[in-house]
Amino acid sequence: MSLSDDDAEILEVARAGFIEEAQEMLRQYEAALLVLEDDPQDAESLNAAFRAAHTIKGTAGLFGYVHVVGFTHEAETLLEALRSGQRALDDAVMAALLESGDQISRLLDQLGQDEPDAEVLAQGHALAARLRALLGKAEAEAPVAAEAVPEAPTPPAELIEPIWHLSLRFGPDALRSGLDPLSFLRYLVTLGSIEGLQTLTDKVPVLEQLDAEACYLGFELRLRSEASRQDIERVFEFAADDADVQILDPGAPPAAFEALAERHCGTDAQARATLFACWQSLGLDFQLRRVELEVPSAEEPVVVPHIERRDPQAARSPSRRSGEGDRRQGGRDRRAGDETRFVRVRADKLDTLIDLIGELVIAGSGAQMIAHLEKNDVLLEATQRVMDLVQDTRDGALALRMVPIGETFGRFQRVVRDITKQLGKEIELVVTGGDTELDKSMVDAIADPLMHLVRNSLDHGIEAAADRIAAGKSPTGRLALNAFHEAGAVVIEVSDDGRGLARERILAKAIERELIEPDQVLSDHEVWQLIFLPGFSTAEQITDISGRGVGMDVVKRSIETLRGSIALTSETGRGTLTQIRLPLTLAMIDGFLTMVGGVHYVVPLATVAECIDLPREFNPDSQRISGTFDLRGEVMPWLDLARFYGVEPDTSRRRSVLVVRDGGSRVGLIVDRLLGEHQTVIKPLAGIFQHMRALAGSTILGSGDVALVLDIAGLLTAARRSASTEQSAR
Template sequence: MSNIDPTEVFRQEAADLIETLEQALLDLETRPDDRELVGLAFRALHTLKGSGAMFGFTAVSEFIHEFETAFDRVRKGEAAVDGRLIAAALDARDHVSRLIDDPDYDPERGQAILGALKIAVSGEAKASQVSEPLGTSSQPAPATSEAAAGWRIRFKLATDALTLGSNPLLLLDEMRGLGPCEIVADASAVPPLEEIEPQHSYLAWDVTLKGPVEREAVDDVFLFVRDDMELTIEPLAGDDDVGPAPVAAVQAPLPAPPKAETTSTAEQQETGPVAAEPRAAAAQPAATTKAERNATLRVPAERLDELMDRVGELVIAQARLSQLAETIHDPSLVNVAEEIERLTSSLRDTTMGTRMVPFGSLFGRFRRLVRDLSEDLGKPIDFVTEGEDTELDKTVIEQLADPLVHIIRNSIDHGLERPDTRAELGKNPAGTLRLSAKHRGAEVAIAIRDDGAGLNAERIRRRAEEAGLISAGQSVADGELYRMIFQPGFSTATQVTALSGRGVGMDVVKRTIDGLRGSIDIDTVSGQGTTVTLRLPLTLAIIDGLLVRVGADRYTIPLAAVEECVELPEGIDAEARGRSFINLRGELVPFLKLRSLFGAENEPDRFQKVVVVSSENTRVGLVVDQIIGNNQTVIKQLSSLHSGLKTFSGATILGDGTVALILDVMHLVGFGQKIEERRRAETLEKAA
């Protein structure tokens, strides 16, 4: 028995529709003449209204009905899209979101928003807008294709329509709202009483709708149920003997064909060559939309997490089987182990793919944030996004929203200058904020870049000294100084505002990124802007790893970070402390000796190996005693007692049951560089 809460299903679907509505409205602000965007926003509203009524969200449905009525004037070309309309529509969108959570939320506020919407669409229609219907070209269309003297409509819902929440009485009420109706119920398909299923739909309805009603308005009545019902719509011939319109009839057979091409062919056979072409054009988008809708299955995140855990355990068991097969040397067992390894690898990749989410799913919500901050602060902003298709683990995506909000707010409030100041400096009065994401080896780099004034190092230093973070006159590298802004309670704002000044927010960013095993880099140029780069691991579950041995211990290096493996040339002291360089095809590559960093005590191997990895924009070699081979690595989180070991991102269980630590290449390289700098400083002090 299913325990899915229908209201929760509605809330999830409503969230997607509200997001679609918001993006359409934001796009309309820059492209007010785009009729497709108008249609997209209207369809989102219409779907929300119908779904709200179906699931018992009456307040939502009633509010959206008024919202939709106002926006329908835009769709019909009777009102123009301008800033006032977009602002009112966005307020209405926010009110719908609140009504879903609380049906009794501030009804007076809702009425005020609807009043603002009505005022925004009350202007006179432009002749060009009235004459050009939605979705058509600039060529005039025949009047009979848009409206007729009336319509003759016959429909019969699918047998299970009542079980799924459809109500034919609501459809009839909507048609009555379009004009005078004559409605006749056809009970010819009702079976004998003893055979009736109470939840099945048997009636068909014949409706004569009179008056100059547009065909599109009739189609909208059946928007939610059209694919699964029998439906015929024909123009009604009036006293002036209106002939058949170019779109003579539409029938949605039950069940609907899965492909648009099949639907078009069937309709050509039923209606003849004259009506086939326009009807095929109308049927194809609907069929395509249904195919796309059916191609997606909504699954609770908890199930994906559980599936990921099971795959991880399978990977560990497969590694044990492979090692056992190598030990026994049974050809049959080796073949089975190899086949299971292949299937496990495929299953792992497929499961990982279900967890990966495009970063563009976050971009939409930031557009609204930037727009609102731009209006509140009086700073015109060009918001540019790049790398929308870059994929990241859903766990990471979910936790990134708040940190990015804080960084974007800081960039706009502190970084970007006011328009008059920018003009005096010879800059474009409109500031630019760029949000980008790209893959770099085994990590994803997310950059937030503005072209503002840059960080004020002197002010940061002064506040850091006042807070006791550094002593007066202490020598601090610029990078370390800029990272002071992530300290709890740290702020350079001269006064407290609604956006900044209390020193909370950026420390949240630091804690969240540290929790995701990531890092933060800050690059700033005075007068030119600041770039904050977040570097995060691609996944938190399973990776391909390169197993190496250092001394008596084994470690795993993420394979995505590995570029090549070479032998350490003779003549280089393998036990030399610190960092040295190796010549790779004419390029000097620094390398770190892991034996020295990890304090290995036994004798080093005679022929040591160098694993060249990419970290940020540099290449670094890691010297190891032996390269054992690559394997699928299931990441197990370290305990809270070891959370401070930033050089390790976790641990994994090997095929023989032992544990190998997973190296965090990015932190390891930084750790090695700090050790080298400290040793150099000690050497200089001794020399002095």
């Protein structure tokens, strides 16, 4: 049967959802194992790792991803041995389990292919062998029957066909739990062939009582397979809570079917007759000669060999899998739970929504401008109300894209563990501020730059234990990741208590490469900035961790692409602090609108400290771009935006100074006019404008004019450089 286009699209979306969920489960799996490594007695972390692996295996089975199912089962078996106390946790077990997470990830990456790469499969086979060896059991022991079965003559084994009988009854909440009954049937085909199948629909209610989200189906089928009972049971083990699965061995005696009928039908003679007719249609006449429609007497208990015993009343009790009377209400209770408070939304749809809200902001600004021109109080009040609602909508839409950075920080637990073992160092990772929120696109983009910084600290920054003891330090090094909000930006810090940056070595390398003059005097800040030059490295030897000089320039370029800045501070023997400053979002900001030389400029409102008149000591006829002035006893650098951008200032009226800040630095920007607050939708600059300095983007005003959005970090850097150049010229 071929799928329709709609079915195929639904299936593809479900598969994409599975991969995303599986990746999340892998992160939980790895995080739980890392906690367990520090505290082997943490039973909850062990259970969390087991649940994550079990979920991945179960969901992969629904889609028929046999390679994922098979390998994950090996890891799950070892985890179960740890849970039961059959195996103790040691370094070898932990290493193998962490590597198993990597292998599952590689298999997930191969799902788009017809068959995984041979190299990936070979890695999986080798690691699976390691997992089994660590378990210490070549083969799982056969389950021991809990109840004795009366001996009866049975045909020789070689005369019994390998045909299993499966009796499946799915609970009413199976679909709500994400189970697809047809997926189980498709998966069974991978173990053999289905000789006969009957779908039972006797539980389907009349249309008026039908719950579209409930499952009423049952199946009776014959499976020809050489697989073991354990292999068949594995197909359904993750559906144990939402299905009643009974498996009868090949050649099962009539007594087994009698017990099965008692389980499903009880004393309902009509239901038993229907079930017997179903079995006969599957070719089971030869096994039903002794079956009668009368109810077996209570004095003749029937024992079913190798059938999972579950309380028959459990399926009928008032619970989540309750009977007809409570089924619909149970579904409502389940859907109202916490697990349904989250909805997966495609990122491109969210981007489209934010773009539309941005256009709404621009249109609203235009309407508000017309209201001001018309000087209509009623219209002004109405447009102001609309703009307030637009602003609330904007904030709500942007909040949808905000995610905690802690998820990114959590990835480095494994990195630190692996590298410290590789380097033979003792390093503690301290994470703070993980709940600080940042735009999702920026969280994804910052992961690689942070990885470079972390690896550099681990390799070059933090010394080996012996060197630290010789320097009077604790043998255990400390690497810290921190995040916090400051002045409308997110600050991310990577710090260590290692040896610090070698100032003289950096200068010597810069002179050797003719980046600076031998007699040139540089501040500490300028020396540290040399590290971000392409190919610059002071590493004495190249390792597979760092030292090739291809990282820090990439880090800086990636951060500047996000309109951010990076700064280094270091103290010899005490460690290094790297501080990354990023805007909260790349989409929309609250801005302060100014005009310089007939051009509109927008300054992010969060960076504005105050507005003042132009100081009296400033010469309006001066051609200088920058300088300093006295602001209430503080020496404040200033930057004339008009001359900085090469336009003629408007001197027909008194100009103003906009004092802005970026971290601990402040500068006064001289502008021609102050136009007030303005909601700003940031548009990227076209390539032709990329050469312009200290611009973060552009925006469209309500009048249709274009305004340029200033990059405050870039302006501060330009101001410092201009001041340094002018001082040198003197």
